[in-house]
Amino acid sequence: MFSIRQFSYAFVQRIYCSSSNRYQSSTTNDLANNSSSNNNKNSSTNSTIWATSDTNGLVKQLSTRIKSGGPITIAEFMRESLLNPKYGYYTRHEVFGKKGDFITAPEISQMFGELLAVWVMYEHSTNGNNPMQLVELGPGRGTLMNDIIRVLRKRNYSDTNTFIALYEASSLMRRRQAETLLGQSFDPVITNDYRIPNCNYSLIWIDDLKQLQSYNTYFIANELFDAYPIHKFQKTSQGWKEIVIDWNPTTKQLQYVLSSRQTTMSRLYQNFLINIKERQHVEISPQRSVMMQSICKHIKTHGGSALIGDYGHWGEKEDTFRGFRKHEVVDALSDPGNIDITADVDFEELALSGTQISNIQFYGPISQRNFLYNLGIDIRATILARNKTPQEQKEILSAVEKLVSPDYMGERFLYLCVQNDNNKKTPAGFSSPY
Template identity: 40%
Template sequence: MSFVPQIYRKILSLRQNLLRKVYSVNKNVDQDQNYLARRIFQKIEIKGPITVADYMKEVLTNPAAGYYMHRDVFGEAGDFITSPEISQIFGEMIAVWLINEWQKMGSPKPFQIIEMGPGRGTLASDILKVFNHFKLNQTTLHLVEVSPHLSEIQAKRLCGHSTFVKEQETPYRHGTAKEGVEVNWHKQLCDVPKGFSLFIAHEFFDALPIHKFQKTNMGYKEVLIDIDIGTDISNKSEHPKLRYVLARNPTPIQHSVINSNEKRDHLEVSPESMLLYRDICERIKNDGGLALICDYGHDGTGTDTFRAFRKHKQVDPLEYPGSSDLTADVDFNAIKQMASQVEGVLTFGPITQREFLLKTGLDVRVQRLKQTITDQKQLDNITECYKSLTDTDKMGERFKFFALIPETMKPILDVYPVVGFSEK
């Protein structure tokens, strides 16, 4: 019998924050809104058109004005809202899943939790609360976060006290969570120590740089970004404009990322993601653990998915660089291919967020909560959260879940399938 029902019975005693409170975005950097556009213009003037990957990297993580580097972009006051920010029920379900699968592996200790792109630290906080409830504190939390500003927000949420070391050192920040768990911040995954690990990547891979390719009668051409015709970069009062162009000749990355049997008219490839997939698979194979990836995505059929969001609305990715979030759907088939290359790692999914949450018992959790609450406003909040997380026209269908587990677990999983991903 699965351990999940026992967890649900015990978890009812946890204090709830059913509908998240959002707070205003505090912009710490006040500068020319065209700063990044002009920087990109200068780069194009010197080197010629740039790849979409270079554009994304500059726009999202430029140290001086990158989208993620100096602001809080989450919540109703930001540009988008994530599932953990809607209700802590989401984080509880993730924590329950992690505990359940960890126990199937023999409950190895010590172990570490690694979250990649932890946002405000909301999901990590909710997971630690559940682990603490079950006295599973023989762990360390490692957060892979490139933004010093977001790391500060995460530290305030997670820790009573934390220390910023130096950006060139790793960990560059460390502290102790309110639950007594050691927390460390790293710029990249390769800086995180090896060991039995529970990986979580929620809306992380969709923000990693992609290369875009368009099929033409002369084969695939890479889509590049160039200065729009007629733009006068010397006129600082003019809003800089960019445009898409096709590369005249094959680009250096092209031959190494496009399969010979590729048939799509338009495709997007993220080499940086591929390297991380390999690292995660090798760690799981060699050191033990598992990974849960939750993101926008497709199973190798996606085409033109590159887009931008500002104030919860889709906008032109080339307008006002640095003022909106850039994203592209995750290719889950690429993760399967990497797991196959590494060997020794099983893959599960992708399945929809709705399917995952319902199969892991969200209905049971919500119904039991409603039985303990009499305040109508709180009841309405629970219903609102539930719909946001599971409705097909909201987050229920948009987000996909994908899991990686060591192949050595197959005999056990044949008897006790991975919760959420099986037909049972």
């Protein structure tokens, strides 16, 4: 068995080893090189199976809509692909974990949730330990919140002062969260007060931030914003044009096209787009901005903080729209409803939206690697490895590597913290303790 010193040395060695990359953005070329005319060629090189209106119910539904009303925006396509009541990916599929199409940080190791609990407790302590409302936006299967609750319970957080809320749009995922947190499989009623076993913390599900109580509130949004619909624009010799989605009657597949006329969104963002000089493609998400402002308004009024983590950038990336199937990148149009669809988060866009709300301050973005190191993941891993078998230590080491290695999530995931500006302390994880 490793000694603690040997484990720490192996930890450092492994983190700097090269490894396979599952989190790299799939930047495509200009629209002319990315249409469905190339679908057969693309599928032969990346094994992507392209669905048609004959084989995919959602493609058939969208083709009917397009034939009657014309091409749809990518934002409309994303909403239908992910949340369509009959064919939507989130409404029909188990999406997380090894058996799903992607895996998130909380599913990799309990250490991630334990360290985010450190962030929560530190932020709460800077506000006088008043009643705490902890809100997770897009909670997945409830794994992250379950790990945080375990730490809060060990630290003797009072059941009379701890209130937990889950913001979730999918009824299927609400059921999975109830299984994880309450040990029961049922469909939770929105805003109904449930009690978490062994700690009696209040737990509610919400679908609107206005349903929250008037307490200091600590938001956690881990891989929420990437699923919000985006609009895509491409620079052409005639100026910026919105990329939309059409249906090809020959191949019976969906394809990208440039809008033949100015769209509502291209008019709305015209002044913003004409000032972009370096990029040829831009992705904009009004829904992300709306959610960001809603979070900031709540923090301004009631106090607290928000931690936003996602794979993203600071206004420099171009075309990041892509799909995931079985942990591999595929074309977002290839099989809608049966694959996850995502786009990198522009953290500059989030910050610009949030700064329109007064009495709010921002920290970051900071890489997941630095964030978790600042919270002490190396120390936690060493403690967790004590008295473990060599195989168990190897698994702990592998989990840390996936979380912090630049070749995995370490540099591709970023964190942004929002605080009420009455808080004068730098949030945990955003400065080095050494």
